[in-house]
Amino acid sequence: MSSVPGPAPPWRNDLRAALTRSRVRFDVPLKPFTTLRVGGAADALVELESDDELARLFEVIARHDLPWTVLGKGSNLLVPDAGVRGVVLRLGRAYATVTPGAAIHTLHAGAAVPNAQFVERCRRDGLGGLEFLIAIPGSIGGAVAMNAGAHQGETADALVSVCYFQWGLGIATAPAGDFAFAYRSSQLRAPLGRIVLSAVFRLQPVDESTSRARITQFQTYRRETQPRDFPNCGSVFKNPAGDFAARLIERAGLKGRMLGGAQVSEKHANFIVNRGNATAADILELIALIRETLLRETGVTLELELQQLVGTRLAGSSGSHIVPGAVSAP
Ligand SMILES: Cc1cc2nc3c(=O)[nH]c(=O)nc-3n(C[C@H](O)[C@H](O)[C@H](O)COP(=O)(O)OP(=O)(O)OC[C@H]3O[C@@H](n4cnc5c(N)ncnc54)[C@H](O)[C@@H]3O)c2cc1C
Incomplete structure (x- = not known):
């Protein structure tokens, strides 16, 4: 017996209407978005292309009390077989640029920049210190959220400040010291209610051959041990x-x-x-x-x-986001 699909839930129409620049898709299998290649589909996958649309997205999430979460490059994630309810958010190309920071030897990187691309940019600019990220196949957002590290280095070591979104606060920038970075942990992960949008890193001047040698050494080590x-x-x-x-x-x-x-x-x-x-x-x-x-x-x-990867609801609903510690916005 074939079943006739019912009308789409109203939140799906609201999501489409609210987001015109961002890509919105429904019932999207998430396997291809993770390095483990397991798990089910997201009710909705949004590839976000502007801060304005981020605010509008969260208005829809709040109005319909939808669970939500963030997917980076999916290199540290297990997607449940039953999939992910609500909205899975990915930062799109608008969040994938690297520009010089305001201070000397700093770079400002969008959260969607792949780590390898960032390392390559640092090398070209003669800036060192984060070469270990070449071995970590994620995004800058994921590296900051997870405080990714390897070869005696951690992302937080070079972090100056983070620009992030939090429902109720909007978009804020705060110094790295505000986020309780520890071994593979921070107060910036999506399950704690925050979304990393970009970060400023302080690096050290390095000559190209030294930087290239470090990168090669880390890549070789990985090939041999993983x-x-x-x-x-x-x-x-x-x-x-x-x-x-x-x-x-x-x-x-x-x-x-x-x-x-x-x-x-x-x-x-x-x-x-x-x-x-x-x-x-x-x-x-x-x-x-x-x-x-x-x-x-x-x-x-x-x-x-x-x-x-599990969606959680905004504060005030069941399974709400809990952000420990105070937030200092500029
Ligand atoms: C072969 C291999 C080797 C690895 N080696 C290392 C290693 O040496 N060291 C190491 O630390 N890790 C390692 N990892 C794990 C993984 O690459 C890192 O944790 C990476 O930082 C995750 O980034 P991602 O963009 O893939 O995030 P995802 O896996 O997509 O997400 C990870 C978590 O961060 C959250 N998140 C992602 N982006 C954001 C954002 N913008 N804002 C808020 N929350 C966000 C997600 O919701 C999720 O909770 C390795 C993985 C693989 C496959």
Whole structure:
């Protein structure tokens, strides 16, 4: 028996009417937008092209009490098999530019700039310090939100200020010190109710050959130590204090362990790879197995670095955004 689709919910029409420059699509499979290549569809995917439309988008979200979240380059994300309710927001080309900052040796980068592109721009401008981002396949927004880091460096080390959106506050710029940056964490992640729009970084002058040598060294290290043959999302767990998650997982005999289409990488035990047909459920089950085994055998509780893409509602609704700490706007 074929079912006749009912009328589109009114919020979909409102979204289309509110956004004319931004791309709005409904029921969009999110797999291709993530490096893990699992999960279902977004009710709505908005590729945002202006600050005005950001404000209008949030008026619609508030009016209809819709869940919302932000997708960067999807390199640290698990999309649930059931998909994501409400609005998934991606920053479009309008947020993908790099310009010189107001102060010497600073650059202002839009949140949608891919890390590799930013590193290349720094190299061309003779500015160093963030070369490690070449190894992290995300966007500047994701790097700031997650305080991405590698090779003894962290994004926050070079961060001067962040321009962000928060419902009720609008668009604000605040110094990096306001966002409680810590190991793979900040108060800027979308699940806490904020959207990074751009950031200013302070870099150090560096000659081109030194910068190029660092970039090559980081790329070579990655090729030698990380799986490249199957989709993955980088490290699944944060390293516990004074140890490495990969070492503990390997010692517990879990390297190579398969569950459905998900496998603990044979090359790097803190990576879970999608062997081709993994579901989000397979990955979550494997994560649970690893955590339970390690807790039982070593007493260590592994904390997730991987984020699940789930919409949350604006303050005042169930599942509301909670932003700890005060915000200082200029
Ligand atoms: C092969 C591989 C290697 C990796 N190596 C590293 C590594 O060495 N170090 C490391 O730190 N990470 C690593 N990662 C993980 C990942 O690349 C980083 O966490 C990256 O910073 C995520 O950026 P993204 O744009 O892909 O964000 P996404 O994965 O799309 O999003 C991650 C989180 O940030 C939020 N978010 C994204 N953009 C914004 C924004 N503009 N405003 C607010 N919130 C936002 C999302 O809602 C989500 O909660 C690796 C991943 C892969 C696949």
